[in-house]
Amino acid sequence: xxxxxxxxxxxxxLSAAITIAENGLDVxxxxxxxxxxxxxxxxxxxxxxxxxxxxxxxxxxxxxxxVELGVKIYLNTPVSNIEKIDDTWVxxxxxxxxxxxxxxxxxxxAEAPLPIPGWTLPGVMSVGAAQVMTNVHRVKPGYxxxxxxxxxxxxxxxxxxxxxxxxxxxxxxxxxxKVTKESGNPMDVMNSLLxxxxxxxxxxxxxxxxLMKNEFMKKLGISFFPKSGVKMWDIPIMLRKAVIEIYGxxxxxxxxxxxxxxxxxxxxxxxxxxxxxxxxxxxxxYPLAELAAVAGCPFYHIEExxxxxxxxxxxxxxxxxxxxxxxxxxxxxxxxxAISQGITAxxxxxxxxxxxxxxxxxxxxxxxIEQTRKEAFIxxxxxxxxxxxxxxxxxxxxxNSKKLxxxx
Amino acid sequence: xxxEMIICRCEEITYGKLVExxxxxxxxxxxxxxxxxxxxxxxxxxxxxxxxxxxxYSSSERISTEITLKYQPPIRPISxxxxxxxxx
Amino acid sequence: xxxxxxxxxxxxxxxxxxVISFTFNNxxxxxxxxxxxxxxxxxxxxRTLRVHEESGTPRGIYCNIGHCFECRVTVDGQQGxxxxxxxxxxGINVSSGETFLTSVRDWRSENE
Numbered sequence: 205x206x207x208x209x210x211x212x213x214x215x216x217x218l219s220a221a222i223t224i225a226e227n228g229l230d231v232x233x234x235x236x237x238x239x240x241x242x243x244x245x246x247x248x249x250x251x252x253x254x255x256x257x258x259x260x261x262x263x264x265x266x267x268x269x270x271v272e273l274g275v276k277i278y279l280n281t282p283v284s285n286i287e288k289i290d291d292t293w294v295x296x297x298x299x300x301x302x303x304x305x306x307x308x309x310x311x312x313x314a315e316a317p318l319p320i321p322g323w324t325l326p327g328v329m330s331v332g333a334a335q336v337m338t339n340v341h342r343v344k345p346g347y348x349x350x351x352x353x354x355x356x357x358x359x360x361x362x363x364x365x366x367x368x369x370x371x372x373x374x375x376x377x378x379x380x381x382k383v384t385k386e387s388g389n390p391m392d393v394m395n396s397l398l399x400x401x402x403x404x405x406x407x408x409x410x411x412x413x414x415l416m417k418n419e420f421m422k423k424l425g426i427s428f429f430p431k432s433g434v435k436m437w438d439i440p441i442m443l444r445k446a447v448i449e450i451y452g453x454x455x456x457x458x459x460x461x462x463x464x465x466x467x468x469x470x471x472x473x474x475x476x477x478x479x480x481x482x483x484x485x486x487x488x489x490y491p492l493a494e495l496a497a498v499a500g501c502p503f504y505h506i507e508e509x510x511x512x513x514x515x516x517x518x519x520x521x522x523x524x525x526x527x528x529x530x531x532x533x534x535x536x537x538x539x540x541x542a543i544s545q546g547i548t549a550x551x552x553x554x555x556x557x558x559x560x561x562x563x564x565x566x567x568x569x570x571x572x573i574e575q576t577r578k579e580a581f582i583x584x585x586x587x588x589x590x591x592x593x594x595x596x597x598x599x600x601x602x603x604n605s606k607k608l609x610x611x612x
Numbered sequence: 613x614x615x616e617m618i619i620c621r622c623e624e625i626t627y628g629k630l631v632e633x634x635x636x637x638x639x640x641x642x643x644x645x646x647x648x649x650x651x652x653x654x655x656x657x658x659x660x661x662x663x664x665x666x667x668x669y670s671s672s673e674r675i676s677t678e679i680t681l682k683y684q685p686p687i688r689p690i691s692x693x694x695x696x697x698x699x700x
Numbered sequence: 701x702x703x704x705x706x707x708x709x710x711x712x713x714x715x716x717x718x719v720i721s722f723t724f725n726n727x728x729x730x731x732x733x734x735x736x737x738x739x740x741x742x743x744x745x746x747r748t749l750r751v752h753e754e755s756g757t758p759r760g761i762y763c764n765i766g767h768c769f770e771c772r773v774t775v776d777g778q779q780g781x782x783x784x785x786x787x788x789x790x791g792i793n794v795s796s797g798e799t800f801l802t803s804v805r806d807w808r809s810e811n812e
Contacts, residue, residue: 236688236766236785237765237766237785238734238736238785238786238787243765248710248711256710258710258711260711280785280787282688282766283687283688284685284686284687284688284689284690285685285686285687287685296685296686296690298688298690314658314659314763314767315763315767316662316663317659317660317662317663319617319618319619319627319663320617321613321614321616321617323617323618324618324621324752324757324759325758325760326747326748326749326758326759326760327747327760328760328762329760329761329762329763329764330762330763330764330768332763332764332765333761333762333763333764333765333784334764336764336765337738337739337742337761337764338705339711341735341736341738341739342704342705342706342708342711342714342739343703343704343705343739343742343743344703344704344705345742367708367709367710368705368708369705379614381614381627382627382631382666382667382670383619383627383663383666383667385666385670448613449613454748454758455747455748455758455760487662490662492658492767494656494658494683494687495687497679497682497683498683498684498685498687502677502678503677503678503679504676504677505674505675505676505677506676511662512679621759621762621768621770622769624752624754624755624757654769654772654780655767655768655769655770658767658768659762659763659767659768689769689780
């Protein structure tokens with residue numbers, strides 16, 4: 205029996221493992237991927253101070269520090285189920301079954317697709333898949349591709365593809381339907397882009413800040429948005445063109461795009477073909493909380509956090525004894541926030557284990573999460589803070605209802 | 613074209629089938645899944661669950677206090693040979 | 701292996717010396733030891749990893765991190781192995797799945 209088990213060797217899981225091991229408890233980390241680092245592995249961007257945030261290096265640092273402290277990290281180990289038997293958490297993997305009293309779920313996020321006719325063709329992949337292939341495995345997903353979905357993740361990865369010498373023909377919207385909704389509506393996309401305008405060079409920023417002013421200007425802006433797109437890192441960003449089909453015989457050969465109205469309706473007769481040997485689909489991320497669900501955590505759907513969130517407090521404790529969460533399972537944010545959440549979860553575990561009082565450290569760590577969130581370079585959702593506030597309210601309500609149950 | 617577009621890749625369930633079923637039965641996403649098999653394939657619905665939810669909740673109110681499409685263990689396929697005894 | 705990104709303006713140069721061989725659908729291929737099987741196949745220009753068991757439509761990697769199971773192949777007789785999560789080893793035999801021998805008719809009422 206390990207003192208503490210962590211599922212997920214990404215930034216949150218590894219930081220928690222380091223924090224716990226530094227305080228003398230032995231830790232086992234399980235991850236189904238072949239390399240430690242999770243989604244941090246693929247990340248690569250230049251920070252405002254000119255330094256490069258290199259996900260591979262950051263992952264290595266965390267991994268090596270954890271191993272140095274004696275943390276056991278089992279990779280290639282998928283967890284298929286967890287359950288609580290008496291006071292013990294039982295973790296089932298494809299090889300062994302492990303038990304612990306304190307279990308941290310740091311399983312990260314999964315990508316949500318945007319359906320496009322032809323998207324099952326070989327050569328169509330999620331934008332995260334192209335990122336991992338390019339930066340981690342160093343194999344080109346193709347020579348020239350098209351990215352569908354205009355958002356923070358897709359624009360960041362488009363730049364990474366360019367950096368590796370891979371051609372990106374354009375980033376365009378998906379055709380609007382009951383699934384793609386806002387992702388297919390130029391006005392909505394424009395609104396969400398305004399919050400990330402600091403990421404883009406000159407033209408886009410200027411365009412963005414001008415359009416910020418009022419709804420009328422935004423409408424005007426999207427109406428006059430050049431049909432050929434606005435270039436960012438030399439890649440045309442097309443807010444007035446939607447991909448209506450991915451075509452190819454047995455594999456991707458290109459996409460068909462059409463001009464769309466400011467509200468997303470396809471304008472007949474405007475279809476044209478763009479050749480490509482790969483296509484990336486960027487529908488955003490959602491918290492991967494399946495293990496928290498099978499364990500029996502209560503869940504709330506919070507749009508600002510990216511989907512269904514297992515109920516937890518600022519100390520990263522769930523409502524279930526001995527079960528903790530950290531990282532993107534608690535809402536979609538950057539790796540730095542995940543790291544600070546991992547540290548907080550680690551401190552909570554040490555505190556609850558009864559080895560030493562960590563109250564002051566926990567409060568400082570919680571404050572640090574908020575600080576990191578405020579300073580985050582990449583914001584996945586402009587209203588993350590409000591989302592966290594909603595979650596806090598749900599936690600209070602849950603606690604109050606529990607108190608009432610005890611009283612009655 | 614859009615009608616034939618696949619939503620659930622594992623079971624090859626189309627957008628047309630899902631929208632038609634949602635409209636006919638005005639159902640929750642759980643019922644939509646059970647009626648069409650969308651989300652019941654090899655991957656356990658990890659890829660299409662958000663899309664199935666979106667189609668269901670374009671006509672009815674989303675329930676935000678519980679997960680609409682339940683997760684069922686095992687969440688990764690395992691062979692019977694790998695089901696070992698508990699090691700303490 | 702023109703698809704590999706050996707030199708990168710920011711990331712370190714990769715070590716491409718540890719070349720090993722393996723087979724995919726009985727064709728001998730080369731890849732780098734311990735890279736993912738999906739990466740090794742793509743570096744060889746192979747995009748189709750399997751066909752949909754019922755319809756026979758070709759499929760390749762989609763999520764590349766183990767969530768979607770689209771890249772599942774058979775490795776040394778073991779079925780359902782995710783190519784994106786499998787480190788490449790010398791001499792492994794990989795094959796893509798086939799369609800089911802007996803297809804299932806669509807049994808929904810309107811087709812009866």
